[in-house]
Amino acid sequence: MFAGFAGIWTPLLPLRAVGTAPRAVALAGERLVVFRPQRGQVAVLLDRCPHRGAALSLGRVTAQGLLECPFHGWQFDGHGRNCHVPLNPEAKLSRLSAQALAVRVLGDLVWVYTDPTRPDPPPPQLPEALHAAGLARTYLERNWRCHWTRAMENMLDSPHLPFVHRRSIGKALARQMSPQSRMEVSWEATPWGGRTRAVVDGRDNGAFLEFYRPNVMALHIPVPGRHLRIHALVIPAEAGRTRLIICQSRDFARARWMNPLFSWMNSRIAGEDRAVVESLGSDEVPPAADQASVATDRATLQFRKYYFESLRDSSVQRGEAGACAPAQYSSTS
Ligand code: FES
Numbered sequence: 599m600f601a602g603f604a605g606i607w608t609p610l611l612p613l614r615a616v617g618t619a620p621r622a623v624a625l626a627g628e629r630l631v632v633f634r635p636q637r638g639q640v641a642v643l644l645d646r647c648p649h650r651g652a653a654l655s656l657g658r659v660t661a662q663g664l665l666e667c668p669f670h671g672w673q674f675d676g677h678g679r680n681c682h683v684p685l686n687p688e689a690k691l692s693r694l695s696a697q698a699l700a701v702r703v704l705g706d707l708v709w710v711y712t713d714p715t716r717p718d719p720p721p722p723q724l725p726e727a728l729h730a731a732g733l734a735r736t737y738l739e740r741n742w743r744c745h746w747t748r749a750m751e752n753m754l755d756s757p758h759l760p761f762v763h764r765r766s767i768g769k770a771l772a773r774q775m776s777p778q779s780r781m782e783v784s785w786e787a788t789p790w791g792g793r794t795r796a797v798v799d800g801r802d803n804g805a806f807l808e809f810y811r812p813n814v815m816a817l818h819i820p821v822p823g824r825h826l827r828i829h830a831l832v833i834p835a836e837a838g839r840t841r842l843i844i845c846q847s848r849d850f851a852r853a854r855w856m857n858p859l860f861s862w863m864n865s866r867i868a869g870e871d872r873a874v875v876e877s878l879g880s881d882e883v884p885p886a887a888d889q890a891s892v893a894t895d896r897a898t899l900q901f902r903k904y905y906f907e908s909l910r911d912s913s914v915q916r917g918e919a920g921a922c923a924p925a926q927y928s929s930t931s
Pocket residue numbers: 647648649650651652667668669670671672
C-alpha cells in the first residue's frame with residue numbers, strides 16, 4: 599500500500615476542492631475518499647468498503663455527517679468507525695470499520711499521512727507560506743502524464759529555465775547567457791530537505807529553491823520589501839499520472855479578483871514544463887549512474903539520492919479491515 603510513498607505527510611487537495619459530496623482521489627496507487635463529517639472538518643478514508651469493497655466515494659454523506667456506502671448502506675464516521683449496519687442489529691460494529699488516514703488542514707490545503715496504521719504521526723514540515731496568515735494564495739491544479747519523481751526533479755532543476763521558459767520566467771537569463779557562461783548550483787542540507795541556488799556568471803539575483811521532503815518545492819522570488827513565492831506540490835496519483843498543485847503566495851495584490859491573473863501566469867509556466875517533462879517517460883527517474891550528469895544537476899541528483907535511499911522501497915502492509923486504530927480528522931479552523 600502506498601508503494602514508494604509510504605509513511606509520509608503529503609498535501610492532497612486544496613480545501614476548496616472538498617465539497618459536501620464525497621470525493622474520490624487517487625494517491626500513490628491507492629483510492630481515497632475525502633468528505634466532510636461536519637462543518638469545518640475533513641476526513642479521508644481508503645475508498646473501499648470493508649464489506650464487499652464498494653467505492654465509498656459513490657455513496658453519500660448523511661445528515662449526521664456519516665459516509666454511507668452505496669451498496670448496502672453501512673455508515674462510517676470520519677475516523678472510519680462503523681456506526682450502522684442496516685438490517686443487522688446484532689452486527690459487531692467495532693469489527694467492521696473502514697480504514698482512515700491521519701488528516702491535517704493547514705492553511706488552505708488538506709494533508710494526509712500515507713500509513714493508516716499510524717493514527718497520530720508527528721506533524722508535517724511544510725513551507726510557512728503555505729499556512730501563514732496575512733498572505734494571499736492562488737491555487738492551480740494540473741494532471742501530468744509522468745511519474746511524480748520526474749515532475750519533482752523538474753521543480754528543483756534550475757538550468758532548464760533559459761530553455762523551457764525562454765519566453766517567460768527564463769527570458770532574462772536567456773538574454774544574459776553567453777556560450778562561456780557558467781551556472782554554479784549550490785545545495786545546502788536543511789532539517790526538512792535542502793536549499794539550492796543557481797548563480798550565473800557570479801551574478802546572484804537572490805532567488806532560491808527549497809525542497810521539503812518528499813514532494814514540495816518552494817521558490818523564493820526576490821521582490822524588494824515583498825513576499826512572493828511559488829510552491830509546487832507534486833502528488834503521485836496512480837501509475838504514470840501525477841497531480842500537481844501550484845500555490846503562489848504573496849503579500850501584495852491580495853484582492854481576490856487578482857487571482858485569475860496570477861493563475862494565468864502560473865498556468866503558462868506549468869504548461870511550458872509539462873511538454874518536456876511528459877517526454878521523459880512515464881516511469882520513475884533512473885538511478886544516477888544510468889544517465890549522464892553534469893555539475894548543474896546537483897540539486898536534482900540530491901533528490902534522486904533521497905528518493906532511492908529513503909523512499910522508493912517504502913510501503914505499508916495492508917491491515918485487516920477494522921484492525922487499524924482510528925485516525926484523527928482535522929478541524930479547518
Ligand atoms: S459493500 Fe459497502 S455496505 Fe456492502
